[in-house]
Amino acid sequence: MRKIYLGVLMLYMGILSSHAQMQTEKQAVKDTSNYQSRKLSLDEVNFVSGYYHQNGNNSAVTGGIGTEKLTDFANTLDVQFSKYGKSGRKNTYLFELGVDHYTSASSDKIDPSTISSASMQDTRVYPSLNWTSLNEKTGNAFGFTGSYSHEFDYQSFGAGFNLTRLSKDKNTQFDFKAQAFLDTWKVILPIELRTGYNPNVQQGREQKWDYPSAPRNSFSTSFSLSQVLSTRLQALIVVEPSYQKGLLATRYQRDYFTDGSERAENLPGGRYKLPIGLRLNYFLDDHFVIRTFYRYYMDNWGIRAHTAEIEVPIKFSSFVSLSPYYRYNYQTGTRYFAPYGQHNPTDSYYTSDYDLSTLHSNFVGANLRLSPPKGVFGWQRFNSLELRYGHYMRSTGLNSNIVTLAMKFK
Template sequence: MKYLLSLLLIASVLAVSAQDDNAAGEYKKRVLEHTEIDILLNYYEQDGENAAVTGGRGTEELTDFSPTIIVAVPLNDDDVLTINANISAYTSASSSNVNPFDGKQPADPFVASSGASKSDVWGNVVGSYSHSSDDRNRLWNANLSGSAEFDYISIGFGGGRTWLFNEKNTELSLNGNVYLDTWSLIYPIELRPDEGSSFQQVVPGYDPSFNEHSSKARNSYSAGIGLSQILSSRMTGYVSADFILQDGLLSTPFHRIYFADKEDYFFENFHLADDIEQLPDSRFKIALGARLNYFVNHRVTLRTFYRYYTDDWGITSHTASIEIPVKITDKFTLYPSYRFYNQTAADYFAPYNEHLSTEEFYTSDYDLSEFSANNYGFGISYTDVFTKGHIWKLGLKSIDLKYHKYDRDSAFTASMFSFGVKFVVD
């Protein structure tokens, strides 16, 4: 909250001290005419059988409810302050098995524990400030963010510049962001210094060679460039390049690992960990993207997207998507969509109980495995640019309802329902 208050104070000072470069006193259209309020509600659920918490084998059942509010406030003709606040409340069968022995039933990787680790709340606040030049051909923005969950705290900041030229037919943008994260080092219950000794006493021979992490920090630095161009009266194109460098603790402390060359030890129905996930302390990512939108007629538009991704962990991926907005009336639009994704496995990935203890790095997180996925979506939108409908002093500008179904070929499925409503403050 203190970061949000600081941003509001800075924005207020900038707004008061901002000078109007339009010496001729000519009329110019405000960047944002009125305060806008977006209220978003998302419900997400997933299921699978390859949980990283239990070494690549076990339930991945999770549900998440995430409300978000976004408020954009015009400070003057040229400046806009935007506040984005989000809370995510989830229940996870997978994370509950960080300590599978704190429930009433026998511990099992395919059964959620009923202990305290089964649920948590994540909170995030982002404040951004943008300024446009008088001719609207230049824009700069800055942002500050903070988020927290039970096992980490993150602070982020960044900014960007945008230039429009060629009679606003061409747009070039640059951006950069920094995120500074700190983990709370929560390990699987059987590997913790205090509790681990009790497992060694009741399970003869169990004596894992486990060392705690020396660092709690993870930093991320990103830079991006984008170029959009109006190609014709019906077609627009956009290309982008993003570069991300991460360093610090990049593995998750409570992801278990099992070695094929070590004897297996069980307590109740649960396989006790040999070690935790170990990954390099740096990662460099490159993503190259392209969009092409084609306006078929006043009712139908084609929106296509492709992205190529690679990193120095050995992952290469391809994403291709298409969305076809269909305007069925002046106010209602349908949004069918499809996205295909595939990736190669990270150099350090192996399934459950297939790693060797002689390896330097290892993970059984199936997000780093080789897989392909399909995402099917459908949405409907109501838009009233004149905000004729009102709730108290709020003019109703738009309502959106969307559904997405995600299927991965590694026995993982997910669904997401989202609802959004935008108001304009009269």
């Protein structure tokens, strides 16, 4: 039931156990030819922890007005194994487990008569498993992913396929990804619009409301082509078409009309999205890299958006770097949006969710990375430590901060 406006809670780092290190050392002693062990070995264990806080005064739960205060504490752990098959291909197995816990003042207004309802806070658990088969000589690879996610009013089953192809000179790379998410979520209405009270149903802290369920299925693909243009310049273009079908409206969000009436949010049951991005990386010298990115977004709800980003990693040494970054976004909102009390009673679709409005935003921050050759704090297996901070400012008045800590033992 959460509404988080920035998809910046996820980074991927690693921690490698001492047992895996000893196994690697033993294998290295035996590797006197082209021998490759067919035993399953532990490569990495990745962990990241992030804290996110936002505040604003345009909550969609209360019709586009009211507090948007929200906090989220996210933790992700992934474990990577590898094994060589009989054909010599490297098989990589990546298991990831994510656990997020959030508190949301705006979601608690679904039933404002309660002191603190179940919607005030929730925990999301989302494991996934990926298998990738790699030909190390050519760089070509393919793989499959399965995932699951669950929280109070929502569960999701996901499946994906990934494919990588490299040119003979390794200067051109093509990547393809396809994903499908089959979701089911409870149709929870604002308290004053509910009719499904059932004294025989026990729903924990939500007590005796009999919530129906509705599907929401998402299908996405990604086509990317990267090219080394020179010794200093690299380029990448990516196209990511997607389609969603099912209950796309968040039914516990209110909308108010010019005649004084109130309804639950209603949006079309289908949505096409088409983001197109271009990335350019320029290696200025041994100490500076300039990374730029531009993305154009469009969908059939009438939203158009432009995003531009620049990041300049600065290497103070081979193992210490600081990467300040800045991102600007401008969005033309959907035709279904109107502020509090301004919807036309004859409209078929309507929302007061400011995520879908016309807006512009700024996101600024920096990433500090330490990766000393003798390990962080002198611990050989502590490969790297990263600390990232970002501040988000939106023209609607929403502001947020995020701090992310990542460690890697290897």
